Amino acid sequence: MGDASSLTTFERRESEVRGYIRAFPVVFDSAKGSTLVDADGREYLDFFAGAGTLNYGHNNPVFVRALIEYLERDGIIHGLDMATSAKKAFIEAFETHVLAPRGFDYKLQFTGPTGANAVEAALKVARRATGRSNVVAFTNGFHGLSLGALAATGNSHYREFAGVSLGDVTRLPFDGYLGAGVDTLDLFEKMLDDPGSGLDLPAAVILEAVQGEGGINVASAPWLRRLRQITADRGILLILDEIQSGIGRTGSFFAFEESGIVPDIVTASKSISGSGLPMSLVLLRPEVDVWEPGAHTGTFRGNNLAFVSARAALETYWTDTAFTDGVRAKSGLLRAELQRLADARPDLGAVVRGRGLMYGFAVDSDRTLARRVSAEAFRRGLVIETSGAFDEVLKFLPALTITEDELRRGLGIVEESLDAVLAAGGSEDRTLVGASEATD
Numbered sequence: 001m002g003d004a005s006s007l008t009t010f011e012r013r014e015s016e017v018r019g020y021i022r023a024f025p026v027v028f029d030s031a032k033g034s035t036l037v038d039a040d041g042r043e044y045l046d047f048f049a050g051a052g053t054l055n056y057g058h059n060n061p062v063f064v065r066a067l068i069e070y071l072e073r074d075g076i077i078h079g080l081d082m083a084t085s086a087k088k089a090f091i092e093a094f095e096t097h098v099l100a101p102r103g104f105d106y107k108l109q110f111t112g113p114t115g116a117n118a119v120e121a122a123l124k125v126a127r128r129a130t131g132r133s134n135v136v137a138f139t140n141g142f143h144g145l146s147l148g149a150l151a152a153t154g155n156s157h158y159r160e161f162a163g164v165s166l167g168d169v170t171r172l173p174f175d176g177y178l179g180a181g182v183d184t185l186d187l188f189e190k191m192l193d194d195p196g197s198g199l200d201l202p203a204a205v206i207l208e209a210v211q212g213e214g215g216i217n218v219a220s221a222p223w224l225r226r227l228r229q230i231t232a233d234r235g236i237l238l239i240l241d242e243i244q245s246g247i248g249r250t251g252s253f254f255a256f257e258e259s260g261i262v263p264d265i266v267t268a269s270k271s272i273s274g275s276g277l278p279m280s281l282v283l284l285r286p287e288v289d290v291w292e293p294g295a296h297t298g299t300f301r302g303n304n305l306a307f308v309s310a311r312a313a314l315e316t317y318w319t320d321t322a323f324t325d326g327v328r329a330k331s332g333l334l335r336a337e338l339q340r341l342a343d344a345r346p347d348l349g350a351v352v353r354g355r356g357l358m359y360g361f362a363v364d365s366d367r368t369l370a371r372r373v374s375a376e377a378f379r380r381g382l383v384i385e386t387s388g389a390f391d392e393v394l395k396f397l398p399a400l401t402i403t404e405d406e407l408r409r410g411l412g413i414v415e416e417s418l419d420a421v422l423a424a425g426g427s428e429d430r431t432l433v434g435a436s437e438a439t440d
């Protein structure tokens with residue numbers, strides 16, 4: 001390893017907070033589609049896609065071209081939240097390709113560029129619109145790490161760093177949390193209607209239709225419809241956090257679409273710009289748009305480069321069903337292959353769950369296995385992450401543009417890695433994972 005690939009600069013100078021660098025300890029240098037290249041020229045297949053930020057692949061040539069042209073004509077890069085032609089074109093494309101075909105009537109709020117920024121805005125406006133403070137969030141939900149969003153996030157690993165109390169959120173069990181036979185909404189409904197339950201009437205309920213960081217837990221369509229009914233009947237706003245599950249990830253633009261519900265508020269970020277440039281969006285039903293001018297401001301609410309690639313993404317992939325048809329076809333392959341991996345190793349008791357190209361291979365019988373397989377797969381040239389409260393879920397999140405060949409190749413690496421880890425035996429064995437010694 002030459003100096004270009006050395007990690008000592010990061011170890012010397014970057015905060016201990018650094019995370020993914022520990023699981024994938026190389027210096028990445030370039031990327032295209034589903035391939036990452038490190039500073040030594042070694043290639044890695046990407047099954048992580050920036051945690052769902054790169055649904056259209058790395059450096060998608062359509063977006064790169066649009067961005068270069070925009071830069072070369074001196075298109076405005078920063079404009080606070082002033083009107084720009086790039087923003088106008090994005091809004092019009094969003095109306096044409098997302099809102100109109102679905103019959104949605106949402107106002108668009110552009111927040112600061114991170115997902116947490118969008119969640120903060122969504123919670124704030126919901127509290128303002130209802131005059132109530134309590135919010136219901138679910139077990140294993142992930143909504144970001146700024147204080148308001150963190151209060152709605154379940155994972156104690158993140159919560160314990162808050163340093164202040166995380167209030168005004170009531171946690172309830174997500175769909176499936178108490179096993180397949182229990183409809184967890186029975187509890188919610190009973191608590192809402194019982195003045196002795198201790199549950200303050202919430203301003204809003206926030207959830208992911210498919211939980212990403214929490215272990216790829218899928219809310220069923222009937223459960224979502226019942227939740228919509230419960231909330232609508234009582235004037236509780238329903239917020240769908242589509243930051244990870246959205247923008248085609250589950251086979252439709254938003255993951256909630258399959259259920260037919262219409263949320264009051266929707267948050268989008270990660271893949272909304274298409275290119276990986278930071279951008280966030282909050283969709284508000286017009287009655288919920290109770291903001292006053294400038295009441296929720298911020299410097300970076302107009303990332304015009306992001307608007308350029310976001311518009312290109314909508315106009316390239318969302319004018320017909322070819323893109324989502326492709327996602328569904330690859331989804332069938334992914335599910336079948338994962339189920340085959342699980343069935344061939346019954347002792348593991350692995351559970352395959354997910355939708356679209358968002359799948360988990362959950363191994364509760366050995367909660368260190370997924371982490372070890374991820375490390376071994378990286379050694380063999382595949383970037384794949386884990387999720388779940390114990391990191392017990394191997395998480396499949398490839399770019400939606402991945403080819404069937406690449407998908408099969410990556411799945412082959414996963415199978416080899418799984419077998420290598422199982423052959424090495426012992427949940428504490430670290431000999432295979434030298435490259436990830438620093439992983440938490």
Ligand SMILES: *Cc1c(COP(=O)(O)O)cnc(C)c1O
Pocket residue numbers: 113114115116117119142143144145208212213241242243244245269270
């Ligand atoms: C990633 C994520 C967030 C937070 O986004 P950041 O850009 O990391 O702040 C919120 N909600 C969900 C569902 C996410 O996956």
